[in-house]
Amino acid sequence: MSKKPLVLDIDGTFLRTDMLLESFWSGMGRAPLETLRASARHWRDRARLKAELAQLGAPRVDLMPVNPKVMEMAKVAQAQGHEVILASASDRSLVEPLAAHHGLSSRVFASDGQTNLKGDAKAEALVEAFGARGFHYAGNELADMPIWQQADDTILVGDVPGARAALEADGHNVTELASGWKWRALMKAMRPHQYVKNVLLLLPLLAAHNFGLSALMPVLLAIVAFSAAASTIYLVNDLLDLDADRLHPTKKNRPFASGALPLSVGMLAVGLLAAIAIGVAAALNAAFLGVVLLYMVLSLAYSLKLKRMRWVDIATLAALYTLRVVAGAAAGEIFVSGFMLVFVFPVFVTLGCVKRLTELTLATSDERLPGRGYGRPDRSDLLNVAGLGMFGSMLVFFLYTFTEQAQQLYPTQWLLWLAMLPLGGWLFRMVSLGYKGKQDYDPIVFAMRDRHGISLILFTLTLMFYAAGLFHEAFGV
Template identity: 80%
Template sequence: MNRKPLILDVDGTFLRTDMLYESFWSAMGRAPVQALKTLVLNISDRAKLKAEMAALAECRVDLMPVAPQVVDLAAQASAQGHEVILASASDASLVNALAKHHGVSDRVFASDGVTNLKGQEKADALVAAFGARGFHYAGNEAADLPVWREADDAIIVGSVPNAREELEAKGHSVTELAGGWSWASLIKAMRPHQYVKNILLLLPIVAAHNFGLSAFLPVLLAMVSFSAAASCIYLVNDLLDIDADRMHPTKCRRPFASGALPLRVGMIAVIALAVIALGVAICLNAAFLGVVVLYMVLSLAYSLKLKRMRWVDIATLASLYTIRVVAGAAAAEVYVTGYMLVFIFPVFVTLGCVKRLTELTLATSDERLPGRGYGRPDRSDLLNVAGLGMFGSLLVFFLYTFTDQARSLYPTQWLLWVAMLPIGGWLFRMVSLGYKGKQDYDPIVFAMRDRHGISLIIFTLTLMFYAAGLFQNAFGF
């Protein structure tokens, strides 16, 4: 290899991400209305769109994930005396900052708000600067073909169909480096393990003692809809939280934060999952569709703003859990009592506090968590609110036992009072483990894996089913 400069594309080559999409999601997190307005007004002018979006955003180029194989290539080239230059279709303000941070040449080629430096435009700019065959170039997509044709050596990152054959036929030396993404990364980002939360949709038919297929099958479809809706929102949340995740000790390994999954792929998945969620909901009934829309809107509001507001975030989390119960009732078309909703809401307030307690206990400093309104000094306040939630839920449960509906559904009233003991024990266990940092970051997911906690839940259900006479009717005892 001679001393010709090594030109590195940025998006998908030097970086395992795309600066335009990074800018968009950063801007969405800061000023969503203005970000969407900027997108709509400049969608046909890519160069202007990139410049205005970069100005609106607060991108942390120091946190953006790099491709290690390309970084190694750049280090080798630099050691051999080659100038390493970044050339990107991203806006010049971001590319200059990136070059400065990584210590490559301060001479960069990038879009300037007027010219979108991509494809043939980039090829022409590099030829004007270095001459035909006067540089080596690393890229990652078919849009880089005009540049490779003008380069001396071509470095292909990832898979570009037919590119190697075409370039070698024209006498280019071609090097291929690993790149791209996997479906496993997309599935991981969708967090299918979180679907266990949708077991909450079964609560209304269990409480109503309606175990027929006419109620059960619609709830199963509803769980599919909610799973798609939840994954859709998880992807949006991760896209909005990408910088905070990169600064987190464990969340930095999430697919978007680590660069394992391109932001563009995630955005396509968001649209597809939203279509699935709403399409299934339409097939059930209007009431359930309304609940799904409410869930998605509230979840989006949580991701954009509410999760950064102290106490409002916990109330919102509790509401999102409660909405799942309402969704189950709407899908099965069964009546859900006000007592049930008033009982489960403080339960979920307690679990929301547990979620924050776990995060704070596992935090490495007393600073506020990135993107959250809490720091370690808030643990005592969260513990107090969790205690109030426990007391409130048990009080509502106790009052429910004296209602006409409770007497009708549960003839053996005293067993309901006994059931309060394992309910209280389970809630106390959840709070205690969260305070000690011995939980997952999501209490519902942890609860479904916690053998001791599951035993308490099963014991509670057994007492309630016996109080209702279900075991006697089914088994004759």
């Protein structure tokens, strides 16, 4: 191998991500309206679009995931005396600091707001600088074919159909480096384990003692719609939180943050999942469709802005959990008591505080969490609010036992009072474990795996079913 320079493409080659999409999603997190306006104005002018989005988003190039095989190849080439140069259709304002951060040549080739340096344009620029066959080139897509044809040695990163045969027929020495993504990365990003939260849609059925198939079947379909809607928001949230996730001790391993899943695949999945959620919701009834749309809009607002606002974020989390209960009632066309909604909201406020307490306890410093409005000194305030949520929910439950509806549904009133003990114990356990950092980052998911907590919930439900006389009706006991 001669001392010809090694030229590396960036998107999908040197980096396991796309700098234009990184700029777009970073911009959506910082200035969503301006980012959308810039995208609409310049979507035909790629060079101008990249320049404006790079300025609006200002993504952290030092955090972007690098392809380890390409990086290793670059270090070997440098050790052998080759100049390693980045050449990309991404904007120069991002390419230059990326090269500097990784110790590569300060000479870069990039788009400049006027010329989109892709395909033929990049080939012409490299031939002008080094001559035909005067450089080696690594790329990852068919758009790189004009550059490979002008290069000496060619490196194919990932699967590029037909490229190897064409280049070898033209006399090129071809090296292939494996790359790509796996379906399990997409499934991980969709977070199917979070679907367990959607059991909350069944609460109205339990509260109304309505266990018939005519009510159950639409609620099960509603769970499918809510699961798709939730995955849509999880994907969008991860796309918006790329920099913050990469700074987090565990979230840095998420598929988008780590580069295991291309941002473009995630965006396609967002569109498909949103269509499933809205389509199933529309097929059920207008009320449920309205709840799903409200849930998605509020979730998006949470991802874009509200999660960074102290206390507002916890109230929003509680509202999103409460909307699941409302959704179950709307899907099954079941009446929900105002007492039930007033009861579950402070419960979810408590669990929202538990989520933040867990994050802060597991934090490694007193600084505010990336993308959040809290630091470790706020733990005492969060604990106080969690306590208020516990007290409020227990008070509402107690007052409900005196209502006419409660006396009709639960003839044995004292058993309802007794059920408050394990329920309060469960809430206290959740708060205590969160404060000690002995939970994971989602209290609802943790609750569904916590054997001791599940025992307390089942004991609560058993007492309530006895109070309602359901066991006597079913089993004669």
